Amino acid sequence: MALTRLAVTNLRNLAQVDIQPTAAVNLIYGENGSGKTSLLESVNLLSMGRSFRSHKIKPLITQSAPELTVFGRLKLNDVELPLGVSRSRNGDSQFRVQGRAVESLAELASYLPLQVINADAFSLLEGPPKVRRQFLDWLVFHVEHEFYAVWKQAQRSLKQRNTILRRGRIEGCELTPWSRELIAATERIQAMRQSSFDKLLTVFEPLVAEFVAVEGLNLGLYQGWERDKSYADLLEQTLDRDLKQGFTGSGFHRAEIRIKIAGQNAADVLSRGQQKLLVCALKLAQGQLFEKITGRKCVYLVDDLPAELDERHRHLLVKWLNILNTQVFITGVDVDPLIQPWRHLNRDIKVFHVEHGAITSKDYSG
Ligand SMILES: Nc1ncnc2c1ncn2[C@@H]1O[C@H](COP(=O)(O)OP(=O)(O)OP(=O)(O)O)[C@@H](O)[C@H]1O
Ligand SMILES: [Mg+2]
Structure with a gap:
């Protein structure tokens, strides 16, 4: 192409x-x-x-x-x-x-x-979680055909749920259908993200070894809430908090790839050049995997x-x-x-x- x-x-x-x-x-x-x-x-x-x-x-x-x-x-x-x-x-x-x-x-x-390597590339390491979430979702979007539809469904139910939460009180079971839809969509999104992330790691690891040889580099997928909890349980347990703050605090919309070196954010440890090289390795890995999966x-x-x-x-x-x-x-x-x-x-x-x-x-x- x-x-x-x-x-x-x-x-x-x-x-x-x-x-x-x-x-x-x-x-x-x-x-x-x-x-x-x-x-x-x-x-x-x-x-x-x-x-x-x-x-x-x-x-x-x-x-x-x-x-x-x-x-x-x-x-x-x-x-x-x-x-x-x-x-x-x-x-x-x-x-x-x-x-x-x-x-x-x-x-x-x-x-x-497209893959873009430019002055903005640093934001993949030092920017907000959204940048790293979008980086992963780019891949999921291109390799999982149903991702976009499910993601839109999750966005819609999240928005509806937040509208009710913002009012500060819940009437009857009005939250239930939106929470249910949100849970179902979130579980599918998480499964698709996890599968793409695992594949990404396998191509990223040999690449990054050539680009930045630092000890203790670790990439982890944060799903947007604690790993050992089901999202359904989590929503129930955090309902009071969500009501108080007027929005859903945890979920697919908070997911990101966490990039750490010996427990610290990579952006706080690496030199500018090393940061750029790490980003290059990530973007090359994404292109390589994209080709492997889609041809x-x-x-x-x-x-x-x-x-x-x-x-x-x-x-x-x-x-x-x-x-x-x-x-x-x-x-x-x-x-x-x-x-x-x-x-x-x-x-x-x-x-x-x-x-x-x-x-x-x-x-x-x-
Ligand atoms: N809306 C606009 N209308 C007209 N000119 C613009 C507009 N926005 C930016 N420019 C000008 O366009 C030019 C091209 O900018 P560009 O960022 O593409 O340059 P560049 O070749 O990448 O430079 P550098 O080597 O500094 O990165 C600049 O001179 C800029 O001032
Ligand atoms: Mg320029």
């Missing part, structure tokens, strides 16, 4: 860009503020309908323009799939696949599975490859991207550190230069 065309209009400083990233390895260089990250954001828009930098749409649209559009052509085996996204200042949005409006962002996300590949976006990584570790990341044998978009200010780790790997490479929002394809000479 690869993007073979990317046409962007009015995304930040990219007024009008139309490139053909037909190689597996697409290297993008240019000065600070030239538009490299914006180009990667455009790929993210095709996958998720939004940027990886923020959920806000207005800052993405070129000042003075009413809307942004991104058009992509995705090659899947022998089929070419046109994808289109437009988002406007007044809140309108369109997501199209093969000219047809897609029903949900979840459907859009299923076409172009499909993720496209990788690596924004500012040299940031925080020394030469040896840049080579290590490239070595694994090369093993994954998938399409990658990698940016950096200077071209040489981008090209260098790929020399001798004998890959199909395209180089693009970004200057004041304009992009030109450059000749690549090994």
Whole structure:
């Protein structure tokens, strides 16, 4: 799977860009503020309908323009799939696949599975639990077909239950149907998360050993409540607390992957470079497992490859991207550190230069 065309209009400083990233390895260089990250954001828009930098749409649209559009052509085996996204200042949005409006962002996300390694990657370690929960759920969503429907059901019952709890008093059995639905959905979500998490560990462990050799690294799945309790019992035992605070305090919505080193949060122990390497290992593991289970590949976006990584570790990341044998978009200010780790790997490479929002394809000479 690869993007073979990317046409962007009015995304930040990219007024009008139309490139053909037909190689597996697409290297993008240019000065600070030239538009490299914006180009990667455009790929993210095709996958998720939004940027990886923020959920806000207005800052993405070129000042003075009413809307942004991104058009992509995705090659899947022998089929070419046109994808289109437009988002406007007044809140309108369109997501199209093969000219047809897609029903949900979840459907859009299923076409172009992405892994992003960028400055935000640190939030996977130092951010709130939500970031690590979403990281795991990305995988579960892509490998378990019923996950999204069950997750939506759990969200709905949680919301209804919380509405009643917020009132501070319960009339009759009104809580029961929502608690019941929540329990059933939660148990299924937990089972799917546990299964994906266990598989993730098996591919992550050999990878992380190469990326960050630290003693005592441990990844654990926190299911959102104490492990040895059934969720049904837990809800009963915590009802008074939930009533007092006006919401359901424990459950699938509190789950996360806990990443510890000898009992301490990894973010408090590791250096910046080590943190980035740990995140790289996690994202490579996710892509590897995704392929193992679905037979499909993720496209990788690596924004500012040299940031925080020394030469040896840049080579290590490239070595694994090369093993994954998938399409990658990698940016950096200077071209040489981008090209260098790929020399001798004998890959199909395209180089693009970004200057004041304009992009030109450059000749690549090994
Ligand atoms: N809504 C907008 N309209 C117009 N220009 C914008 C908008 N938002 C951001 N910009 C500008 O777009 C440019 C591109 O930013 P971008 O983050 O893509 O640069 P970059 O090449 O990744 O730089 P760096 O090497 O510093 O990471 C910046 O100069 C920024 O000021
Ligand atoms: Mg940038």
